[in-house]
Amino acid sequence: MAMASFRPPPLALLLAACLSALVLAVAHARTPRLEPTIRLPSQRAAGQEDDDSVGTRWAVLIAGSNGYYNYRHQADICHAYQIMKKGGLKDENIIVFMYDDIAHNPENPRPGVIINHPQGGDVYAGVPKDYTGKEVNVKNFFAVLLGNKTAVSGGNGKVVDSGPNDHIFVFYSDHGGPGVLGMPTYPYLYGDDLVDVLKKKHAAGTYKSLVFYLEACESGSIFEGLLPNDIGVYATTASNAEESSWGTYCPGEYPSPPPEYDTCLGDLYSISWMEDSDVHNLRTESLKQQYNLVKKRTAAQDSYSYGSHVMQYGSLDLNAEHLFSYIGSNPANENTTFVEDNALPSFSRAVNQRDADLVYFWQKYRKLAESSPEKNDARKQLLEMMGHRSHIDNSIELIGNLLFGSAGGPMVLKAVRPAGEPLVDDWSCLKSTVRTFESQCGSLAQYGMKHMRSFANICNAGIVPEATAKVAAQACTSIPTNPWSATHKGFSA
Numbered sequence: 001m002a003m004a005s006f007r008p009p010p011l012a013l014l015l016a017a018c019l020s021a022l023v024l025a026v027a028h029a030r031t032p033r034l035e036p037t038i039r040l041p042s043q044r045a046a047g048q049e050d051d052d053s054v055g056t057r058w059a060v061l062i063a064g065s066n067g068y069y070n071y072r073h074q075a076d077i078c079h080a081y082q083i084m085k086k087g088g089l090k091d092e093n094i095i096v097f098m099y100d101d102i103a104h105n106p107e108n109p110r111p112g113v114i115i116n117h118p119q120g121g122d123v124y125a126g127v128p129k130d131y132t133g134k135e136v137n138v139k140n141f142f143a144v145l146l147g148n149k150t151a152v153s154g155g156n157g158k159v160v161d162s163g164p165n166d167h168i169f170v171f172y173s174d175h176g177g178p179g180v181l182g183m184p185t186y187p188y189l190y191g192d193d194l195v196d197v198l199k200k201k202h203a204a205g206t207y208k209s210l211v212f213y214l215e216a217c218e219s220g221s222i223f224e225g226l227l228p229n230d231i232g233v234y235a236t237t238a239s240n241a242e243e244s245s246w247g248t249y250c251p252g253e254y255p256s257p258p259p260e261y262d263t264c265l266g267d268l269y270s271i272s273w274m275e276d277s278d279v280h281n282l283r284t285e286s287l288k289q290q291y292n293l294v295k296k297r298t299a300a301q302d303s304y305s306y307g308s309h310v311m312q313y314g315s316l317d318l319n320a321e322h323l324f325s326y327i328g329s330n331p332a333n334e335n336t337t338f339v340e341d342n343a344l345p346s347f348s349r350a351v352n353q354r355d356a357d358l359v360y361f362w363q364k365y366r367k368l369a370e371s372s373p374e375k376n377d378a379r380k381q382l383l384e385m386m387g388h389r390s391h392i393d394n395s396i397e398l399i400g401n402l403l404f405g406s407a408g409g410p411m412v413l414k415a416v417r418p419a420g421e422p423l424v425d426d427w428s429c430l431k432s433t434v435r436t437f438e439s440q441c442g443s444l445a446q447y448g449m450k451h452m453r454s455f456a457n458i459c460n461a462g463i464v465p466e467a468t469a470k471v472a473a474q475a476c477t478s479i480p481t482n483p484w485s486a487t488h489k490g491f492s493a
Contacts, residue, residue, distance in 0.1 A: 087328020
């Protein structure tokens with residue numbers, strides 16, 4: 001059978017086919033590469049492991065204080081939660097520690113509402129109550145971070161159940177001191193213990209990278225000389241190892257809170273990174289870019305008169321990554337263009353973190369009617385706080401003089417080690433010395449944390465806790481009866 005003769009297609013058809021293929025090729029080449037998808041555990045197929053480009057974002061948010069006068073710490077944490085939520089993280093991956101005694105506090109002028117900005121909206125709505133009250137403690141925080149469900153006590157049992165390709169973000173806002181961070185339930189958190197937990201987390205291979213934002217006085221001392229640069233942890237701190245951090249939106253300062261508020265609404269470093277996150281496209285903004293903006297804003301126009309030195313530690317190469325990988329990004333900001341010159345206002349005034357409670361008690365006292373029972377109570381609270389501060393300062397000064405002489409005491413207690421060195425060589429000695437002091441002289445409380453360097457220097461000078469106990473007994477013949485000095489809550493170490 002004769003085969004049909006082959007007739008080539010018309011030239012027009014060949015040209016059309018070639019043109020179509022060319023268009024498809026160009027279109028494919030111009031298609032932008034999407035950022036690696038970050039999936040939640042619930043979105044993974046059963047038995048399917050993520051590849052290197054895929055991971056889950058986890059966030060741990062901790063307010064380490066309680067009391068209405070510390071309003072700002074829980075306000076910071078609630079604001080951070082709203083950023084994570086708008087950024088796409090789910091509640092199953094956000095773990096919140098907060099005492100939860102602010103929103104419904106009788107002194108809160110807006111019951112059930114917490115604000116973090118003078119004109120800001122409610123940041124409390126929808127915040128998970130994962131760990132509240134006495135559940136906010138060091139043991140639970142460490143168990144949550146390590147993903148150890150059996151070690152958690154109370155709360156809803158939520159932990160960072162992360163895998164090797166996951167990204168973890170930790171934000172901690174509270175009072176602090178050299179080498180120590182506050183907790184509403186004793187003991188306090190010490191720098192060596194925190195870094196040990198981060199090392200354990202790394203050894204377990206349960207994260208790809210971890211970012212830690214820390215708001216506290218002397219917060220740099222938590223990582224200075226302690227945090228390795230090879231465990232995939234990048235940390236920034238509100239201050240260096242020897243200075244205070246600052247409260248902001250405080251009564252009598254500018255900008256000030258609404259007149260019905262007697263307390264600071266936020267912290268300078270914290271609101272700086274969060275207000276930046278509120279307005280920028282975090283898919284394109286890097287950790288380093290935010291660090292530089294926050295550093296500039298927290299420096300108070302480079303004067304540091306009402307500001308601090310924001311620092312960074314650990315695996316600094318991670319700061320090239322986008323914030324989106326850790327805290328997501330609000331879709332409403334996708335068209336925002338990043339600018340190095342941040343449009344957010346700088347602050348001309350702020351309040352030293354350690355004086356923020358004094359501002360609160362003074363404002364409260366000032367507003368009350370003369371001779372009223374409430375004013376008398378407020379006066380008593382203010383005097384008790386000032387008495388506690390004076391007792392702590394004088395007792396530690398006397399202990400230093402007894403140990404090293406009146407000339408040598410101040411020099412030893414106030415000595416600051418060179419940058420890059422940890423606060424103390426023997427952390428066990430430090431904690432024992434703190435317990436020794438508190439058993440003789442009363443609780444340090446949140447103000448007394450400022451003297452942690454003095455205790456560290458006593459240990460660095462080779463003084464054993466037993467020797468400190470003897471001079472502490474001479475310096476403090478009794479424990480003051482005010483609630484700040486009382487030790488019924490336990491020891492801070």
